[in-house]
Amino acid sequence: MIRILRQLTKIGSITEPLAEANNEIEQLGKQLDPVIRKRFAGSLAIRAVDAGSCNGCELEIHAANNAYYDIERFGIHFTASPRFADMLLVTGPVARNMETALKMTFDAMPQPALVVAMGDCAANCGVFGKDNYAIAGAVSDIIPVDVIIHGCPPTPTDIIQGILQAIGK
Amino acid sequence: MRHLANTWFAEKLGDHGVYTQYLEDHHPAHMPCLEIRILDWEQAAKTARLLDMRLVAVWATEGGCHEQDEGMYAYMAYAHPEHRHAMVRTLLGKTKREISSIAKHYIAASRMERHMQDMFGITVTNTPDQRRWLKHEHWPEDAHPLLRSFAHDTRMEKACGEYPYLHSGSEGVYEIPVGPVHAGIIEPGQFRFLAVGEQILNMETRFGFVHKGIEKAMKGRTAEQGIKLAGRTSGDSTVGHAWAFAQACEYAANTDVPARASYLRGILCERERMANHIGDVGAICNDAAFAFMLVQMHRLREDMARLHADIFGHRLLMDAIVVGGVAVDPDAEACRALLEQTRTIAAEVEHLRTIYADNPSIQERVIGSGPVSIDDAKDIGLLGYVGRASGNYPDERIEEAYPPYDNLDVNVAQGKLGDVSTRVWVRFEEIADSARMIIHLLENLPKGDIQADWQAPEAGISGFSAIESWRGEIACWLRFGEAGAIDRYFVRDPSAINWLGLELAVREVPVPDFPLNNKSFNCSYSGNDI
Numbered sequence: 001m002i003r004i005l006r007q008l009t010k011i012g013s014i015t016e017p018l019a020e021a022n023n024e025i026e027q028l029g030k031q032l033d034p035v036i037r038k039r040f041a042g043s044l045a046i047r048a049v050d051a052g053s054c055n056g057c058e059l060e061i062h063a064a065n066n067a068y069y070d071i072e073r074f075g076i077h078f079t080a081s082p083r084f085a086d087m088l089l090v091t092g093p094v095a096r097n098m099e100t101a102l103k104m105t106f107d108a109m110p111q112p113a114l115v116v117a118m119g120d121c122a123a124n125c126g127v128f129g130k131d132n133y134a135i136a137g138a139v140s141d142i143i144p145v146d147v148i149i150h151g152c153p154p155t156p157t158d159i160i161q162g163i164l165q166a167i168g169k
Numbered sequence: 170m171r172h173l174a175n176t177w178f179a180e181k182l183g184d185h186g187v188y189t190q191y192l193e194d195h196h197p198a199h200m201p202c203l204e205i206r207i208l209d210w211e212q213a214a215k216t217a218r219l220l221d222m223r224l225v226a227v228w229a230t231e232g233g234c235h236e237q238d239e240g241m242y243a244y245m246a247y248a249h250p251e252h253r254h255a256m257v258r259t260l261l262g263k264t265k266r267e268i269s270s271i272a273k274h275y276i277a278a279s280r281m282e283r284h285m286q287d288m289f290g291i292t293v294t295n296t297p298d299q300r301r302w303l304k305h306e307h308w309p310e311d312a313h314p315l316l317r318s319f320a321h322d323t324r325m326e327k328a329c330g331e332y333p334y335l336h337s338g339s340e341g342v343y344e345i346p347v348g349p350v351h352a353g354i355i356e357p358g359q360f361r362f363l364a365v366g367e368q369i370l371n372m373e374t375r376f377g378f379v380h381k382g383i384e385k386a387m388k389g390r391t392a393e394q395g396i397k398l399a400g401r402t403s404g405d406s407t408v409g410h411a412w413a414f415a416q417a418c419e420y421a422a423n424t425d426v427p428a429r430a431s432y433l434r435g436i437l438c439e440r441e442r443m444a445n446h447i448g449d450v451g452a453i454c455n456d457a458a459f460a461f462m463l464v465q466m467h468r469l470r471e472d473m474a475r476l477h478a479d480i481f482g483h484r485l486l487m488d489a490i491v492v493g494g495v496a497v498d499p500d501a502e503a504c505r506a507l508l509e510q511t512r513t514i515a516a517e518v519e520h521l522r523t524i525y526a527d528n529p530s531i532q533e534r535v536i537g538s539g540p541v542s543i544d545d546a547k548d549i550g551l552l553g554y555v556g557r558a559s560g561n562y563p564d565e566r567i568e569e570a571y572p573p574y575d576n577l578d579v580n581v582a583q584g585k586l587g588d589v590s591t592r593v594w595v596r597f598e599e600i601a602d603s604a605r606m607i608i609h610l611l612e613n614l615p616k617g618d619i620q621a622d623w624q625a626p627e628a629g630i631s632g633f634s635a636i637e638s639w640r641g642e643i644a645c646w647l648r649f650g651e652a653g654a655i656d657r658y659f660v661r662d663p664s665a666i667n668w669l670g671l672e673l674a675v676r677e678v679p680v681p682d683f684p685l686n687n688k689s690f691n692c693s694y695s696g697n698d699i
Contacts, residue, residue, distance in 0.1 A: 052378075053379070055694070056405070056407070059448075059485060063467070065467075066468060066470070068471050080352035080353070098349065101350055101378070132385070133320075
């Protein structure tokens with residue numbers, strides 16, 4: 001236990017002090033904070049759904065949760081159920097085999113629900129192509145989308161920015 | 170040719186009464202492709218089993234330019250620790266597209282045969298499992314996407330049906346369906362648990378949810394375009410998949426990659442291995458409520474991602490490998506930064522490892538959970554760290570010793586107990602060994618070009634490669650068509666085999682320990698569903 005404590009004190013808090021390293025995050029955080037406080041009572045619950053991603057996007061969502069970006073400090077957290085989620089974060093082109101599951105997840109959310117399509121594949125099917133028997137389409141072909149985050153995959157900063165945009169709408 | 174033709178398997182097949190013919194239009198010669206008669210198909214598998222060979226993959230393809238165009242071929246690839254890889258193929262009957270199953274010799278073949286049934290409409294006889302695999306119940310019965318007659322942009326009609334999961338009629342056994350949308354931020358798939366009380370009696374996986382038609386989408390792309398798609402077969406092993414694709418192309422075209430490029434590929438692949446193991450160890454501990462490790466490990470993973478973005482232009486190293494070499498040539502300063510960071514991270518991981526090892530509450534959870542026996546591991550042919558934890562040690566960096574590993578000693582961690590704790594141990598060992606290799610490669614990085622001139626081979630030429638990605642062996646077979654376009658691409662991610670290991674491991678494990686086991690395997694859904 002003492003070693004865990006020692007390691008914790010040695011590393012300290014590495015969450016980027018909002019002004020350093022990444023200016024973008026700071027600005028975003030400051031804008032994000034009041035919006036979340038006001039509209040979502042300090043807590044925005046996101047349900048992430050992989051509708052056919054290569055899992056690169058998932059790695060970056062995980063990164064947005066790491067100690068550097070620490071998306072939770074803004075009151076944003078990922079939830080296990082769509083039943084009490086405010087936002088649906090969808091990655092990947094929508095695989096034909098995931099179409100029904102994605103629609104059902106969306107339908108299970110309380111409305112109005114925000115939908116963010118994350119990554120080039122979610123935006124326009126990316127490298128896999130729309131003219132593909134296995135792909136049902138981009139996310140916006142299946143459910144209504146509020147904001148699209150581009151990138152293959154988008155960086156954690158892009159993800160935070162996209163979420164802000166969706167809330168600000 | 171750097172390697173002599175590998176005739177070992179052909180001779181052995183001959184001893185067992187299987188007549189083989191060496192195919193000239195397949196490369197490389199040290200991983201030959203042998204044509205056999207269809208009636209010898211099962212005998213060939215039986216012989217391979219007798220010779221203690223490991224099944225690499227089973228797949229099918231329609232004939233190419235050098236062959237009868239209506240012909241349909243089935244392929245299987247095997248590997249032997251000393252005698253490397255060898256493939257056999259056979260021509261199926263023109264009217265009766267039927268082949269006998271080899272699943273009774275190699276259980277891992279079953280799902281690959283189901284894939285063949287779904288995609289080509291080939292009838293596999295004597296199979297233990299007739300169910301569809303990637304082709305879900307809402308696909309029309311007659312849809313076989315990999316046939317030439319099936320247009321790549323077909324909009325299939327919706328059919329109805331239900332997948333026959335395994336049920337239990339016993340009293341007291343209840344079912345827990347999980348997925349396809351899971352609770353965490355992970356990929357979709359369906360797990361069906363049959364449980365008694367807290368214990369799992371059986372767990373059945375069902376995949377295909379993220380099937381993206383990669384094999385079909387590759388058709389018609391040039392190698393330069395195709396490698397971007399190949400690198401997105403499974404995002405976490407983008408280096409491994411891109412390397413396997415590039416090497417299969419390079420073998421087919423007889424292209425030699427400059428030494429500097431293969432060293433850089435080695436560095437990229439080992440960095441990917443380190444980053445993924447580091448992230449996974451954190452996540453495994455987190456699944457046992459030891460969040461401290463998750464936070465610490467993900468901090469290190471982020472450090473690596475940031476340096477990758479600075480030097481190679483991508484946090485996950487996507488598109489860093491190109492056909493013929495690598496995309497970016499790091500300068501001396503970048504190499505110093507890589508060297509320094511690799512050293513620091515390896516040291517930090519070692520320190521965290523002592524904390525992990527001394528923490529009784531995590532040890533209590535991981536020791537003895539979800540064991541896979543050595544016999545079972547060999548039976549299934551488990552790959553990568555999963556195999557290494559259970560006494561099965563295939564490692565292409567040693568068996569195939571492709572550059573740069575021909576100049577490197579790889580220390581393979583040899584676990585035996587096959588439980589979660591051993592899988593974590595193997596990962597710690599691999600992090601340390603990868604760091605050692607990266608440092609060696611950086612210190613001895615040769616000067617010179619980073620790309621060879623790429624010229625696609627003529628139509629009909631095929632190439633095969635086997636690359637040790639962080640998850641285990643990726644096998645890739647592709648054939649070129651006219652004008653340098655790829656005619657058929659087949660890839661087998663290690664997950665296609667390792668998922669079977671998870672099903673076996675979680676028997677008699679309490680349901681709450683399933684996530685712990687699942688994470689210790691961390692198989693890819695996308696790589697499995699292609």
